[in-house]
Amino acid sequence: MRAIAFPQMTLVRPVVIDGVGLHSGAPVHMVLHPMEADRGVVFRRTDLVAQGRDVSDIRATFGNVVSTVLSTEIGNAAGTTVSTVEHLMSALSALGIDNLLVEIDGPEVPVLDGSSEIFLERIEAAGLEKLDAPRKAIRILKPVAVEDGQKRAALLPGEGFSIAFEIDFDNPVIGRQSIEADLRDPFFAEDILRARTFCLRRDIEAMWEVGLAKGGSLDNAVVVDDDCVMNEEGLRYKDEFVRHKVLDAVGDLALSGLPLIGRYEGCRSGHAMNNRVLRALMADPSAYEVVDFAEARRPAPMARELAISAD
Ligand SMILES: [Zn+2]
Incomplete structure (x- = not known):
């Protein structure tokens, strides 16, 4: 098999991140999972999965942005939302991660120290994996x-x-x-x-x-x-x-x-x-x-x- 010069990337193994939501103040448990090629970054609300509601997945794309007041919030057609995605997305962009499943048990990504540093450190520590597909x-x-x-x-x-x-x-x-x-x-x-x-x-x-x-x-x-x-x-x-x-x-x-x-x-x-x-x-x-x-x-x-x- 010929090596791909710039392959799509994901994580080698899952990364767990716990924190609180900036606006809700509620504890949040988040797990970043490796994902196959051409899937992009997808958020999954595990609290809704646990309720047996099939409305949980939201693709992280500009067309799914439903609010930009104080943070960037994405949502799907069923009305499921996740807010404050921008600091995590910034770290993923800097690391060149193309595909990832983000399991989260509430409506807000943890704020951590208010920067992207902890996302960056945890993901770097886990390591990245090349996928068998060229990056676009x-x-x-x-x-x-x-x-x-x-x-x-x-x-x-x-x-x-x-x-x-x-x-x-x-x-x-x-x-x-x-x-x-x-x-x-x-x-x-x-x-x-x-x-x-x-x-x-x-x-x-x-x-x-x-x-x-x-x-x-x-x-x-x-x-x-x-x-x-x-x-x-x-x-x-x-x-x-x-x-x-x-x-x-x-x-x-x-x-x-x-x-x-x-x-x-x-x-x-x-x-x-x-x-x-x-x-x-x-x-x-x-x-x-x-x-x-x-x-x-x-x-x-x-x-x-x-x-x-x-x-
Ligand atoms: Zn910010």
Whole structure:
């Protein structure tokens, strides 16, 4: 049998992850299982399976996103949902895992430390397995952008998968931050996936009043007061905030179902804009093509045109 240059990947063995849901505050038990080729990432609600309800499986794709308020939530036609999938999806994307079954006994992926670090560590410790099928990719052929007031998100042609992000918060601790990252660079796994989710103190208090963020604490989020970080340990990076926005974007874009080849640019963007720009790309058949991953490593012709016109 001829070796496949870029095979699809899964896990070698199951990985168990326990934690609490950020919004429910309830304990969550999650098991990541190896999965055969061409299945993608599928979430299975084991609490519903236990009730004998055949409504449990949800494929992790952009078209199944049912809410983008505070986190990215996916659902199926039967109304079964799983929320806060983005930090796990970001780790899977960085590791290049194509196929996985995620068994979970509640409606929310555990928040852990508010970053993707624990997912990354546990999955790396288990090890990855090559499957006997070539990896496919979505190559972006022309720019697609969405805007909403000052928020903007764009997908563009390019080599590999690079990200540029900018935030501008009316808060002296966060302020204006921008970053460039490339998913192929070890920097991504080491210094993007460790960035924690964050919120303003006044927002967390408002969420508590309406019964949200019940599991939220200084152990799983950076909480910013008017002019200081409330966490005793401080920040992991001076620009941890924009780094986490990159982490979220990679997780949200992983819902394309295949690795993206191109570039993402976000300005004040969030889960809603990330999903909108992905839907806009996939709605235009002339904006992308599905190719063998090996082939996709060549630059798209459009990328050169853009590079020239940007000078
Ligand atoms: Zn996040």
